[in-house]
Amino acid sequence: MKWEIEEILALISEKKYTEVREKIINLNPVHIGEIIENLDLSEAILIFRMLPKDLAVDVFNYINTEFQEKIIYSITDKEIKHIIDELYFDDMIDLLEEMPAKVVKKILQNSNVEERKLINEFLNYPESSAGSLMTIEYVDLKKDMTIREAIEHIKFTGINKETIYNCYVIDGHRKLEGIVSLRKLILSDYDLRVEEVMNKDVVYVNTHQDQEYVAGIFKKYDIIVVPVVDKEDRLTGIITIDDIIDVIDQENTEDFQKMAAMAPSEEAYLETGVWTLAKNRLTWLIILMLSATFTGGILKKFEDVLQSVVVLTFFIPMLMDTGGNSGSQSATLVIRSLALGEIDEKDTLRVIMKELGVSLIVGVILSFVNFLRIYYLQGTDLMVSLTVCITLLFTVVLAKIVGAILPIVAKKIKVDPAIMASPLITTIVDAGALMVYFSIAKLLLNI
Structure with a gap:
């Protein structure tokens, strides 16, 4: 199929439009949409107008929003009316929701009174509600x-x-x-x-x-x-089901963005401006940067411990990274289970007990492996090695329980659980891990 598309693009560049039409009308509408999106606007409009009317409507449905907008501006009102008349109602609503106001106005001008009334009714349903997804085309x-x-x-x-x-x-x-x-x-x-x-x-x-x-x-x-x-x-x-597949894709994308500490965006990556991308990321980065002052404050509080046993400093990145990774694992599983309806708020205790068991197994194994590494391979002092490994065990347990609880708490207070994912968990676990680390160091090392 790829070579057919390349052949058609070559024919277009050579302006052999008769041959282009003969070949293109036999392609899948999805592939025709891909071809149109790779053309200059003038050529894209020319190819779009070559298509039989019914095929043109199908192709229009598979073109990205940006190109749909350009086509609407470039074709006649009669052509717009045909597209609107032939699109399924829910697809037309999706189109209108994505378009700027001036494009919506042009589309509505080509709709009859009854259609405009229905469209306005549908557009008034809350965003992301069942009403905004549905179609009236049923028997x-x-x-x-x-x-x-x-x-x-x-x-x-x-x-x-x-x-x-x-x-x-x-x-x-x-x-x-x-x-x-x-x-x-x-x-x-x-x-x-x-x-x-x-x-x-x-x-x-x-x-x-x-x-x-x-x-x-x-x-x-x-x-x-x-x-x-x-x-x-x-x-x-x-x-x-086709609308629900789009919803699942949209919700998963939104959750991934929130878990990465970014404001959700429905626009494709390459179609989003750098300023928009920066704005979506900046808010959470500022919050997390400022929250890091907690860990800085803890380090300052235990400055005397670090000065007494400087080697403790070398293990802080490992402890914090392991804690963050452990918490993210638990949070990801719990968030996904909440989204799939496998667990809810009443299962909180069962989730905690399960993660406690997992964290003890994982923590003991990680601590044992780490002890072998830093005591036998690196020759670190025995008490320092024990301090690090005991802290590691407590950090893993803390991280996994926090990672499991926070999404459930978020669900309880009607906040998206994805917000409670990696960044926030890492901040909490980092502060907890440092407190445990220096407290154990003072106890075992007699500082």
Whole structure:
């Protein structure tokens, strides 16, 4: 496939557009999008206009936001209207959420009154809520329909729906009453009524529930689509698996950024300006830099210990690094388990006991290996070696318990657990490790 794309790019550079069109219309829309993104704007618009209308809409959906914006500015209102008319409703909402206000205004000008009303309603849902993810392109059925009437209804209305494999049964007030699969309808007696074959035990979400919760519902029930209801239990829309995959990708990216002490950003790395990247990183770096004054204060407090036994200084980086790494391991596992719903606040004690057991095993082994290294290989004084290794054991235990507890505390107080990851844990463990180190040194070395 790579050589085909390179061949088409070569033909474009040679301006052999007839051959380009013959080749490009047979490619996957994703690959056509990749080609367009690698062209100058004038050539990209030319190739985009070569595509059959339906294919152009599919390709538009796979182009990055920056290029979508350029295309909207460059094509006619008639072409914009065709794209808007053919895009699935949830994809159109995603597009509008990403675009600047002036582009949104141009798109809305090419929408009819009913569409504009729906768009404005969807754009008012809280960001990252089920309502902001859903689409209105689903098939609904009345429970008193016969199976024959239901199938005719699907044939008539289903052509522009995002999915017809699951149909939702509503009453006269649009309250969700059940769900029935297309397979069930086709295999049932055509004279039966829909309410006789529908499943009344419906898994659904509310418009204002968080997208992470919705993703958890998809995982828990192993489904590919979920209905969305409002506070009166009226069917409002559906969320499909393709949107949830995007959510999972977005949430994972956000967690990684928070765990690395950066403000979350949805923009691609190469498309983000250096000032924006710097701003996203700077706040936490300042906080962590200032928090390091705690460790500096501890070092100053125990200055007499360091002056008496200078060799203790050499082991401080190793203790602090091991503590930070140990805490990060526990925090990563706990944060992931919280995100997957494997643990919650009521499991705090079990998590602590598990990490205590792990930390004792890891701490004893690390301390033993370290003792062999610094006492036998480096010839360090026996009492100094014991001081370092006992401190190492306490540091690992402290780090792993802190790393396990902080994310759960964050969840309890409604803060993203990822914020309590590596940087904050490292700061706490560093201060604790130094306190333990110098206290043990004073005790064992009689300082």
